[in-house]
Amino acid sequence: MNAVPEAPAAARTLVGIEGVSRRFGDVVALDEVTLDIRQGEFFALLGPSGCGKTTLLRVLAGFETPDAGTVTLDGADLLARPAHRRPVNLMFQSYALFPHMSVAKNVAYGLEREKLPRAEVAARVEEVLATVGLAGQARRRPHQLSGGQRQRVALARAIVKRPRLLLLDEPLSALDKKVRAEMQLELKRLQHEVGITFVVVTHDQEEAMSLADRIAVFQAGRVEQVDAPVRLYQRPRTPFVAGFVGANNLFEGTAAGEGLSSPGLGTLPAESGLAAGTPALLGVRPESVRLGEAGEPRVLSGVVADVSFYGGVSHIAVRVEGHDRPVLAATQGPTRIAAGAEVGLGWAAADAVLIAT
Structure with missing residues (x-):
């Protein structure tokens, strides 16, 4: 086995999660979760169904309030801000595109709601469609696009508002294997190009390993291990990680x-x-x-x-x-x-x- 590579020098922490817990009746969804997510990082929350990863994503987005713990963004209390005031965007698994709107209108929707000048909206939409490779599809409707193209529209709509943090909930699960592999490369390229911190929730080990700079493995509401993909694979620290990853x-x-x-x-x-x-x-x-x-x-x-x-x-x-x-x-x-x-x-x-x- 080759030596495990040393981790690069750590970037500054963007999101600090400290002792976060969330219960639903007798079910403990999150059990004193502590994590740091770094500026410009592609971070994955990996684990089986019901392990708590989606609950944590919803806490970051503002759709769930933890029973205990703190979450900070750039050192400021994130939990004190309502969902619509957070510099955070969530891309849903279903993409949730408006079927009656063109690609450009779907992407522009959030900017128009903020009442930005038309010229600025048009310029930002044009720029982001070029970034995701859909400049020629601006006038099409979602039903005229392939699954991979619809996923790119959802991504464009999520990043056009320039959030500090982009949350992705099982973003590739609706795609077939070949398109999924292509979109994994596209997501990684896009994340580096736009410089936004991405947090992806997935149960797919291959997806997490190919996308993420670091991975947090969840089991029963707890974090089992946080590491770079190679180190996680070569040096699992718990029996669960050893049996779950690969x-x-x-x-x-x-x-x-x-x-x-x-x-x-x-x-x-x-x-x-x-x-x-x-x-x-x-x-x-x-x-x-x-x-x-x-x-x-x-x-x-x-x-x-x-x-x-x-x-x-x-x-x-x-x-x-x-x-x-x-x-x-x-x-x-x-x-x-x-x-x-x-x-x-x-x-x-x-x-x-x-x-x-």
């Missing part, structure tokens, strides 16, 4: 001098910073697992249960006696290994992580 092979046991002591499997290699005997989980990613003949030096051995090939990568599932689920390995290109073959499995200690449980 495919992972997880082994239970106790920390030992050379890794993890796992009942029935022996000592599995990992770089350990835990005291010997600490209950722990070892995680090793499929791409770090090496396959060899059954007689070669190995950590484990087993029988191939399944081989699948897609996206230029072969995925091999291996049944290992004493382990309750197949061990996954991933190799570039097609493989000659077939189901039923006996294989050895190994990995470098530096490619595995130990997490206290």
Whole structure:
């Protein structure tokens, strides 16, 4: 495994979230959440349904009031300002475009409500449509556009008011896979170009990893880990993050001098910073697992249960006696290994992580 890159020098904090809690009856949606979101950052709130990420987005937008905690924008109390007075815009999952209005009119709507001069409105609309690549679609109606184009209109309408903070709630979920991949690149380009801080809510790990400068992983109303995508993937700090972010092979046991002591499997290699005997989980990613003949030096051995090939990568599932689920390995290109073959499995200690449980 390559060394985890050092994080760049931190930009100043734009949004400070401190001890924010929100309950709905017996349900704890947010449990003392503390985060900082930096100026000019693309920040992702990632987690399964019901984990609290959308509730936090609504708190930032002004649609929910927390039961406890503070939220500041540039050091000033954001919670004291009503939603319509906040320099914050929210782009909804449904896009919420006006079907009877042209693209240009949809984008201009918020500016016109503020009674800005017509010339300024026209200039800003023209500028933002050029930025999102829709200069030639200004007179069309939403039903005449593709899904990706409608998403760009919604983005243009959100950024034309030049908010300090743009909130995006599952912005790409309505798009098919190919268009979604294109729009991920477009969102990242746009965010850098306009210089607005973006906060995106998503349950899609790939989306969060490809878009965000940093990701906060949520579970049951709490923040499990905040990190850059590569560090989050390579060095998860909690069992939930290890199992939720990307495919992972997880082994239970106790920390030992050379890794993890796992009942029935022996000592599995990992770089350990835990005291010997600490209950722990070892995680090793499929791409770090090496396959060899059954007689070669190995950590484990087993029988191939399944081989699948897609996206230029072969995925091999291996049944290992004493382990309750197949061990996954991933190799570039097609493989000659077939189901039923006996294989050895190994990995470098530096490619595995130990997490206290």
